[in-house]
Amino acid sequence: MDNDIQRRTFLQLTLAGTASGLGLSCMAGPAAAGPPPLVSPGCRRSKVKVARLFMAHPQGLWPKPKLNLEEEVRSYKAAFETLKSELADVDFFVDQLVTSQDEVKVLGEKLGTADGILAIHLSIGIRPILGEILAAGRPTMVFAVPYSGHEWVDFGKMMKSPAGAKMDCMLTGDRRELAAAIRPFRAIHHLREAKILNVSTRQPPELVVQVKEAFGTEITALELARVVDAYNAVDAAAAEAEADRWIQGAVAVVEPSKEGVIKACRLALAFERLLAEEEATVMTVDCYGTMWERTIKLPAYPCLAFARLNNMGLGGICESDLRSAMTHILFQGLSGKPGFISDPTVDESQGAIILAHCLGTPKMAGPDKPGEPYKLRTVLERQEGVVSQVFMRKGQRVTQALLVGADEILYFTGQVVDAPDLDRGCRTKITVKLDGNVENLWKNWSNGLHRVTCYGDITRDLKSFCRFKNIKLTDEAAA
Secondary structure, X not given: OOOOOOHHXXXXXXXXXXXXXXXXXXXXXXXXXXXXXXXXXXXXXXXXXXEEEEEOOOOOOOOOOOOOHHHXXXXXXXXXXXXXXXXXXXXXXXXXXXOOHHHHHHOHHHHOOOOEEEEEEOOOOOHHXXXXXXXXXXXXXXXXXXXXXXXXXXXXXXXXXXXXXXXXXXXXOXXXXXXXXXXXXXXXXXXXXXXXXXXXXXXXXXXXXXXXXXXXXXXXXXXXXXXXXXXXXXXHHHHHHXXXXXXXXXXXXXXXXHHHHHHXXXXXXXXXXXXXXXXXXXXXXXXXXXXXXXXXXXXXXXHHHHHHHHHHOOEEEHHHOHHHHHHHHHHHHHHOOOOEEEEEEEEXXXXXXXXXXXXXXXXXXXXXXOOOOEEEEEXXXXXXXXXXXXXXXXXXXXXXXXXXXXXXXXXXXEEEEEOOOOOOOOOEEEEEEEOOOHHHHHHHOOOOOOEEEEEOOOHHHHHHHHHXXXXXXXXXXXX
């Protein structure tokens, strides 16, 4: 079912011509649209623009006199070389050693176009240089290994000043963390480049304008008639081949007929076509509202189509939930992994929350990683359609979040202790034991039912992203 391909290879793939893995098959027939390249999971338009600056004072006495700055830069370049598969979507369009404020001033206009600035601390005496970098007003991550210099004692104060409002720091001797330093820049870039197709007759105009102004994200309404036309245009043999892949990869096919799976896969291939035509990365459908009325009906439930898009490194989002769509894009930018939308329910006896939705995504670990086991089921509440009931990994650390408007992110973290398989709630379920307090969580709960889950504890990355975008980050399970 799954191809365990290397991330470097994945980043070079296009969606067209990749037909061997589940969720990576291409449209068939001469009329098929040729999708643009997928630069990285969640982004198909361009690379992340990062200015990489090595800060040093030529006469600095710390970490030692007569420090060979060129050799120091080369040592970092060697570290970056070991990380190139993780940074294949990054363009270090500015890349130089800076030893004075004037050298930074010359770069001023270029720095203003960066998604972020990675400022690497080499020696003592860089405070004026860093001040000039911060004057560019771009998100700036300062990376300092031990013995770089003594400036770290002022970093906290600088971050509290107006000049350091978009500054964050990583003080670590682990140079593998250079890749982590860039993740918030990637998320900023992804959100700016993203385009969401919303199949609904209801468009929240305030949110559409809000996210465009705050992040650059475009939300475009798509009419049902166009979806139906794309569905009807899908080659029947391609839909059946896609259905066979899902059926063969399943632990079991419980309720759905093969014809039902074929219809779901036909819609999945139609979604891929539409995203390619629009150069979009995310599809969401008002599947419990205006697109499921008797007079204007979708040709199939979109759940399997959404799971397939998530497997591919794109996005399939339930119920025209645009806040969850934005959170999904954020997760892809920070972690390269998709989100799982859920309707939670609480179990205080376990200090846990149960996160449930019928739609599950097998490749929760990312499109270039093996998928989790799944069954093909019906939508439980409707007793029809086709969904992938996914059994997520027990012991897996997870982060739950929701981007509320443009100025706050709600989140909490925990560990998956169970993936229940029972006919209550929705099909795909995980029981998450909280790091925080479950009573505080439900008492603090606000902003609707849905939360979005991704694999991994990404709290550190969320904090940096929120700092760079001036967003409040609220732990819902904190006291």
